[in-house]
Amino acid sequence: MLAVIRYSVPESQADHFSGQAREILDLFASQDGFVRGQVSRSVDEPNLWALVSEWEGAGFYRRALSAARMALYPLMTLMINEPSGYERVYGKG
Known part of the structure; x- marks a missing residue:
């Protein structure tokens, strides 16, 4: 399953956000x-960032979110409120 958490990050917070997002990805x-x-930044809208991760299943992702909640908490105000989990319907490679 694919997890995409998007954030709207003011330019003044980009460096701080990037460091925190890397910590979450490491966790x-x-x-x-x-x-x-991966941690990604939009090439068209530099304030739009994404924390993208792939998991063996939704249960693993949900448990990881629970384990990472303290690291995720400081970024909650920047998070775009939308569904983040996607199941694979079709893929190659």
């Missing part, structure tokens, strides 16, 4: 079921 990477992940 995710230490959890069971983690496949891969």
